[in-house]
Amino acid sequence: MKDKMLLELLSEKEFKKILEEALSRGGDFAEIYLEHRIKTEIFLEEDKLKNVSYGVLFGAGVRVNSGEKTGYAFSDEISLEKVKRASQVASHIANSNKKLNPLPLKTEKVKPYFTLESPVSLMGDDEKINYLKRANQAARDYHRKIEQVKVEWYDEAKNIAIINSEGKKISDTQHLIRMAIFPLAIDGSKKFEGYATSGGKVNISYFDKYPPEKTGIEAARQAVEMLSAADTPAGSLPVVVGNGWGGVLIHEAFGHSLEGDGIRKRTSLMASQLNQKVASEVVTVIDDATIPYGRGSFNIDDEGTLGQNKVLVKNGILQGYLYDKLNAKLMKTNSTGNGRRESYRHYPIPRMTNTYIKKGETDPEDIIKSVKNGVYAKKLGGGSVDHTTGNFNFLIREAYLIEDGKVTQPVKGAVLIGNGLEAVKKIELVGNDLRIDPTTGTCGKDGQSVFAGVGQPTVKFTEMTVGGTKIKKV
Template identity: 45%
Template sequence: MTAPTDSSRAALAFLRDRYAIDTAMAQSLLDAALARGGNYAELYFEHRTSGNIIFEQQAVKSANRGISQGLGVRVLLGEAVGYAYTEDLSRDAMLRAAETAAKIASQGGKAPPIDVLHFETANHYSRAASTLEVPAQEKVQLMRRADDAARAFDSSIARVDMVFADELKYVAIFTSDGRMTGDVQPLVRFNVSCLSERDGQRQTARWGGGGRMGMAYFDVQTPEALAEEAARQAVLLQSAVEAPAGTFPVVLAAGDSGILLHEAIGHGLEADFNRKQTSNYSGRIGELVASSLCTVVDDGTISDSRGSINIDDEGNLPGYNVLIKDGILEAYLQDRISSKAMGTKASGNGRRQSFKHYPMPRMTNTYMLGGESDPAEIISSVPKGIYCVAFSGGQVNISNGDFVFSVTEGYMIEDGQITAPIRNVNLIGNGPDVLTKVTVVGHDFALSDGRWTCGKDGQSVPVGVGVPTVLVSGITVGGTKMD
């Protein structure tokens, strides 16, 4: 059990001191939210400071810093949901937001008294770790180091661009069932783009990383290493051949390939889609939905990971949630509404982009557990196939799991050997079908570096993804070369 932390109390104290938001204020707002008969109300306060520095062609192009704050009020009455928000944290404006959310209810009546008690959280990242207070000159120096490293990697590197983005959020949540909690959430991301130009041909590659960390991140992943990886991929594409088209065995490399698992399978395991019977996994708890080699987990408690949270945006603790175990569907990712409807507990996956948005079931860090096989032996077992290392994202139809993913680093496998790099590669398939075609799982599980953001219904949240080396017996490859 992780020891209690003062992160929650620090967030509550910050909002109290800056905006005079205390338990008395929260209780009056909850009273107003429930005045028309709602059976549950929730207050979500947020103060967010963010910054970014854009570095292009060896110079700072722009540097920005912004502050946003506000309150989101949600009222539930059966299946009905009322949501309102305000950026004005004066008492009158907050009361108007609470009253607006309450208008979904028409039963009237006075809410019972609410005794709000503090709810302790765990500490999965340091609240003192924000990079926002680090002088801009130090951040720019990191970018100059990255620029020098990328250009030194290969003489063909003609352009290097970077973004240093960071934020710090103070969050406080009060609920009508008596919960009061909060969190202080740091986040940093460093992205590098490199253009390789040779014999009139241009190739661009991007790389980056980050997490809920401070400047210590750059001790783990130096700016030079991140830049050299982007440069390496760009230079590699210069010698890449066109990808073949057809159905092939595909080896997914450990780490970054987890984005395919996240998009093609993970969204289908979010409870709102299953509650509404719009997912391929609806009503299938206890059924075999994947190869028996597959165990899929969503874990919001990994230290310093981009997708980790100390609390979700409904005030619930995150957890180690086993979704698929040995191929059997065990659970969905739950928020409050879906868990109530399904007669189960919230899983700590109620997340939102900001106070302007209502929470919904979302992933945190989603990954497949490692198996027992040697990654080198997995590759050597493939007579002819594709080896996929890095991705730039993709699209998925959540209702049926159909997906298209762009591969940014891939290779041919011929006679059990990795041979030519390939480009213009798309993987086309169906998530649930792919899971049934997993034939070997490596022992080399890796979590991708913190560079992924997930979108759903117009909301974006930071996430983590991961996977060991995995062999899928057949996926359609959308290439430009007919085999």
């Protein structure tokens, strides 16, 4: 189904009836969100195809805003009867004698920031499975110590449409794929599972430049390399975080503090910091929904607002926040195109898109050379963050010691511990090797998950607490 076909499922007259019903109790704003999504998941393990599954999401959500309150209901069927019933439920959030009439609808054309002529998500299953097999074989062939390999594939083709009481009628199509590879290296009692990903919102030609073999080899290299890892020394040390996925630290421990709901409610420590210094002067942070092929990229957000490129922090000074329509209205400003939702079963909230630290001027080799004794976090793993305080801990999936300005011994069990709002003030050097990871990033908030991109150049923190496994002699 094409995005424009969603707008043809109901007539303009029927959309008007639904919006009128939604506003019948006096709401300030009403919106209909339509979605059709097809997703495919494929799993390969032990050289065997383990599972191929398909899923379809198809339905409509109706939202009514009344002051700070939101009423929301959804239907798994798009028909006048069912969607109108959802609008009746959502309308109960309002209780006012003042009745707002929806404006006449006007279809808006979307000028895409980038175009996918042949999205990978529309390939046949045999081609997708072939990519998994190629990645699997490349990982196995890398080294005799690779004994097990898992490969996972996910893709989706999503069409959305937004119709609201302000007269907006707009639609868009979004495609995304991700392939993840997990080779297990074993050497006696030592085991380590490598990890690498590929994909994004990309064309089939993507795999000409980034063949599955490349991803398989990278994951296997990491697994074999880390078998020889020593215990990590603990303490407060200079830390260099590698480019690309390393930006997840800024996303989680700093970016969430700039989202409009926390700013409006003043639950974020950043609410009173506008135009003040919040980071080192070498740090500029950007949230950009318009990056071609980015995991968090889109032409319009889930409220129909055009995707935007926003400078959040410039040379350490806080420039602005991330808003959806509701929080922007309550703060007497405009949406920044950050109203996002997991599906039609959820109402939109302010979320990041592709958030990253801007390219700096320092050669990454010079950043390493500047460290006498420290830790190089080449690849970060999972972690946890308290978004109200910014306190975090992140496992380093691939870590090395830095000794006398050189990357030396791989180390295991390393964990970065700190506070995001303080950590960004300790960034001393920013590399010139910016990379925005288009392959990995699913952000959770308020029970909703959305795809998000993260990125950064190589970055040096003057100090950070490193949790380690090396026992100090007393």
